[in-house]
Amino acid sequence: MNTLSATTAFLDEAADLLGPRGLTTDPERMDAWLTDWRGRYTGRALAMASPASTDEVAALVKLCARHRVPIVPQGGNSGMAGGATPDETGTALLLSLRRMDAIRSLSPESGQVVAEAGVILQHLHDAAEDAGMRFPLTLGGKGSATIGGLVATNAGGTQVLRHGTMRGQVLGLEAVLADGSVFNGLVPLKKDNRGFDLKQLLIGSEGTLGIVTAACLRLLPAPIGRVTAWIGLDGIVEARTLLRHVERDMGEALEGFEVVPAHCLDSVLAHLPDARSPLAGRHKWNALIECVSAGADSAALRERFETSLAAALEAGMFEDAVIAANERQAEDFWLLRDSISAAERAIGPAMQHDISVPVERMPEFILAASPAIEATFHGTRAVAFGHLGDGNVHFHVLAPPGSVRGEWEESAGKDVSARVYDLVCEWGGSISAEHGIGQMKVPELARLHDPVALSMMRSVKLALDPLGLLNPGKLVIASPAACA
Numbered sequence: 001m002n003t004l005s006a007t008t009a010f011l012d013e014a015a016d017l018l019g020p021r022g023l024t025t026d027p028e029r030m031d032a033w034l035t036d037w038r039g040r041y042t043g044r045a046l047a048m049a050s051p052a053s054t055d056e057v058a059a060l061v062k063l064c065a066r067h068r069v070p071i072v073p074q075g076g077n078s079g080m081a082g083g084a085t086p087d088e089t090g091t092a093l094l095l096s097l098r099r100m101d102a103i104r105s106l107s108p109e110s111g112q113v114v115a116e117a118g119v120i121l122q123h124l125h126d127a128a129e130d131a132g133m134r135f136p137l138t139l140g141g142k143g144s145a146t147i148g149g150l151v152a153t154n155a156g157g158t159q160v161l162r163h164g165t166m167r168g169q170v171l172g173l174e175a176v177l178a179d180g181s182v183f184n185g186l187v188p189l190k191k192d193n194r195g196f197d198l199k200q201l202l203i204g205s206e207g208t209l210g211i212v213t214a215a216c217l218r219l220l221p222a223p224i225g226r227v228t229a230w231i232g233l234d235g236i237v238e239a240r241t242l243l244r245h246v247e248r249d250m251g252e253a254l255e256g257f258e259v260v261p262a263h264c265l266d267s268v269l270a271h272l273p274d275a276r277s278p279l280a281g282r283h284k285w286n287a288l289i290e291c292v293s294a295g296a297d298s299a300a301l302r303e304r305f306e307t308s309l310a311a312a313l314e315a316g317m318f319e320d321a322v323i324a325a326n327e328r329q330a331e332d333f334w335l336l337r338d339s340i341s342a343a344e345r346a347i348g349p350a351m352q353h354d355i356s357v358p359v360e361r362m363p364e365f366i367l368a369a370s371p372a373i374e375a376t377f378h379g380t381r382a383v384a385f386g387h388l389g390d391g392n393v394h395f396h397v398l399a400p401p402g403s404v405r406g407e408w409e410e411s412a413g414k415d416v417s418a419r420v421y422d423l424v425c426e427w428g429g430s431i432s433a434e435h436g437i438g439q440m441k442v443p444e445l446a447r448l449h450d451p452v453a454l455s456m457m458r459s460v461k462l463a464l465d466p467l468g469l470l471n472p473g474k475l476v477i478a479s480p481a482a483c484a
Helices: 002-018 027-033 054-067 121-130 147-153 198-202 236-253 262-271 298-314 327-338 340-347 359-376 412-426 442-448 451-464
Strands: 047-049 071-074 093-096 103-107 112-116 170-177 182-185 210-218 225-233 254-261 285-293 320-323 350-356 381-387 392-398
Touching (some): 002 054, 027 047, 054 093, 103 121, 112 121, 121 147, 170 198, 225 298, 236 298, 285 298, 285 327, 340 392, 359 381
Parallel strands (some): 047 093
Antiparallel strands (some): 112 210, 170 182, 170 210, 225 320, 254 285, 254 381
């Protein structure tokens, strides 16, 4: 009865604080947010809170600290590692930032925008475009991913080759810490040597050190020239040769270089009824290349790119190519790339690995790891695609035919992932490139990561969240002895 009374008291206080729009215990309203995007993890929650301001978040976190209620922050629920899903105990509060969706300011003159955590990436793109600017980070889930989630996971995407991950886009940050205090670091300074760069500590911390409520982000002038091409190649090594060739010819104009194997393209074409292959023939590998320019002469950009491709074709670097004739065709090319994860998921059970290896070793890793996994785990199919220029490999292992979704992933699939991560470490890579650790990779991080780095991470967690209430069970778990 004491526990029930304490829970009731907490919920009553939270309801008074947030009002009817800000708190719900209705299972139907919460249900869609209790399972991760991949369908791998489903949890329960004490309630779902939807604060409308940073002040409400701060007051709510103070209330949770007083009642010892764990908090699971959540943005668009489009993460790939179960980082925004509560556990099955039902003791945690699911904290949705989706109501905090205001763009507080946008200045083309300074190249800065201040967006709240719940702003959807596509909406930020639209607002920047209306101002003649752009936000230089995009990904397949831009229609649901939120700024807070992108900051918390240090998201990457298809423009990392030139502009870097989310860490490189954040100029300032506002966050609520575990005791309810507000870290206000939104104002960016070119030079500031007052100790640690605390915003960088929070970026990529997956809500375990603080709850991001707003971010000051950099904007760039909108590109005037854009040229996009779909290339058919005989192999992944040839793709790397082409990448280096285009880099030399196009310089900073090169923004994206994605590699797509034939299997992934086939899957997308089967998944999207109206999609068509950009090329007449079928090629073992495909590359999606995009160059942009903020200069006024878009025709010159296209001419440079065509000249570069003509030289590459003459040198035998690729088999066939088509350059998008207009913006619509360019977007159709990108739709094929952005639909790979959904198309592969529709095929059946799979273990999807977001990993990275040194850029120059990415082709050799794919050529070595794919047959090694297929030979070890009979009936599986290894499929790799990703951002060739930054070493990020999306390494999917499809289950043998007839495998039952949900069962295979929890049995043989775990052995597959362990072996994939072993191979990644043998090649000097990382078990997480851009999707974070979440709850999915916590055991593997503890098994494979540098123990000194893990110790430092645990120390930071204990210092900033001594009660262990912020997103428990995610990223890094402090030792029980230290928490006692």
